[in-house]
Amino acid sequence: MTDTPRYGFDTLQIHAGSRPDPATGARQTPIYQTTAYVFRDAEHAAALFNLQEVGFIYSRLTNPTVAVLQERMATLEGGAGAVCCSSGHAxxxxxxxxxxxxxxxIVVSTRLYGxxxxxxxxxxxxxxxxATFVDFDDMxxxxxxxxxxxxxxxxxxxxxxxxYVTDLDAAAKVAAEAGLPLIVDNTSATPYLCRPIEHGATLVVHSMTKFLTGNGTVTGGCVVDAGTFDWSASDKFPSLSAPEPAYHGLKFHETFGPLAFTFHGIAVGLRDLGMTLNPQAAHYTLMGIETLSLRMRKHVENAEKIAAxxxxxxAVAAVTYAGLPSSPWHDRVAxxxxKGAGGLFTVTLKGGYDACVRLVDGLELFSHVANLGDTRSLIIHSASTTHxxxxxxxQKAAGAAPDVVRISIGIEDADDLIRDLDQALTKAHRAAA
Known part of the structure; x- marks a missing residue:
């Protein structure tokens, strides 16, 4: 379904990459809990190991359940291919x-996850x-x-x-002028809210642990390749343009074209780094993605109401949500x-660090965890934990100063979340007075 743009996002998030199991007719993607796969014969095995034929060898490299997830991610992001792995950091x-x-x-934004x-x-x-850290508001x-x-x-x-919403168009222009790939972490937005490849990104990375899975059960990561970068335009990327000794001089870009990065990620990256995504985690993530658009719409609706x-x-000194008209990044959202500025933002409290601690400890519906993108609303004091x-x-450059809490808005009833925040903020503010 990758080459069928007539399908909308809501359809693709359910069907892309997924087909009835040929052996049983099972409609849901099975969990192929296996280490290895039987080759048809010696010639078949040799062809697979020599990258002359695509197939399954060993689950550190390829797995049918993970393969469905990879195709779905590539489709939703509008990329040529994808490689899934064990976590966002991986x-x-x-x-x-x-x-x-x-x-x-690498040149990286100062505004990143800790x-x-x-x-x-x-x-x-x-x-x-x-890495050289730079404020991406200053191109x-x-x-x-x-x-x-x-x-x-x-x-x-x-x-x-x-x-904070990055001006991806401006970043892509700088990258293109320098002949460099732009890598965008799209974890907080997901492909439902933002499609970085359409703004010029070369690679899109995800922590699938977050909004994509959406239920706080498994960790996973993904790299999606746009398939548009010319890896052979210079000598800067020999892993993709020059002969690969481990494959008898094969040149990935020359041989695989738009899929060069994806094939290298599997045949070399997963082979040697071993950052494998297990099939059960892939299964949970596939199930989560089936409702991604429904959940993201609710995340955004709740976040807009609660941030306002x-x-x-x-008790609040500032809210950073880009969906607010007062945000300096509001004009970038459209x-x-x-489809919205997501469900993640920070709140600066007038009472400083002590008020942040009281707020975190005083909430009842919000869960105090080191995660985001769950169906449940989450809160954390970043300066003392994730950052x-x-x-x-x-910390200040990343938006995680000591007087700031990070809030990930879930899909509960917004009024219930407001009542919970109100009672905890009121107590924290009175204690600080």
Missing amino acids: AQIMALFPLMGPGRN GSVTQFSNTIHRFGWR DAVKAAIDEDTRAIFCESIANPGG WLEGHE RICP RQLTPEQ
Whole structure:
């Protein structure tokens, strides 16, 4: 169904990649809980291992349940192919792996999930990679940060935690002028609210753990390739353009064209990094995606109502939700996220850190967890948890200062959530007075 654009999103989120099981007729995608697959004969096995034939070899590389999810994700994002893996963090490394090398760097937004900031600030140094952090509201600064060793530009469509909306069109223009791929983390928006490839993104990464699965049960990640980047236009990406020794000199871009990145992600990335998504997790995610549009519409409806209410509360100093007319990023919503600004934002409290703690501890319906994108409404104090490893300057730049709480609005009754917030905010404000 990838090549059938006549189908709408609501149809594709249910049917893309999925077909009745040929052996049993099962309509729901089965969980293929198997490690390995029987080859027809020795010639068949050799052809699979030599990338001359597509099929199933070993579940570290390919699995029928995961394959359905990969096709569905590629279809919903409008990409050529996708590789699923064990988590969102794994997806980020998978996205960078074919592009980078010792001494190379990426230019990244300052407004990122705290774990991503830590991954790019510290962990990737062990590979000999480095990241330059730039405010993506200043595209001249993004251009200035690019040098001969830059291999990618990275940002989030709707940034975690503050709900900041990135000007993807402007970022894509800078990337294209530099001959670099633009990588967009679309976790907070999902392809229902934002399709980064339509704005010029080369690769789209997801933590499928969040809104895509939507029920807080499994972790998973995904890299979707637009299939439009010319990996052979320069010598910057030898993993994709130059002969691959492990496959007897095969050149991925020359051989697989628009699917070069996807094939490399499976044949080299999953083979050697082993960041495999298990089939049961893929099954849960597929079931979650079937209701994605329904849930996202409710997330947005609730978030718009609750953010507007919070903005007028006496205990609140500021709300960052881009769906509010007062947001400095409000004008981008119609262009980048035409169906709404998502369900994620931050709230700054007048009582500072102590008020944040009292709010978190005083809520009854909201769950205090280190997750987002659940059907349940969630809250966390980012500076002391998800962004704890960051410096105070990094926390502020990321929108996670000590006087800020992150809220992920669920799909409950909005009035019930407002009542819960009201009672907890009122108590926190009185205690701070």
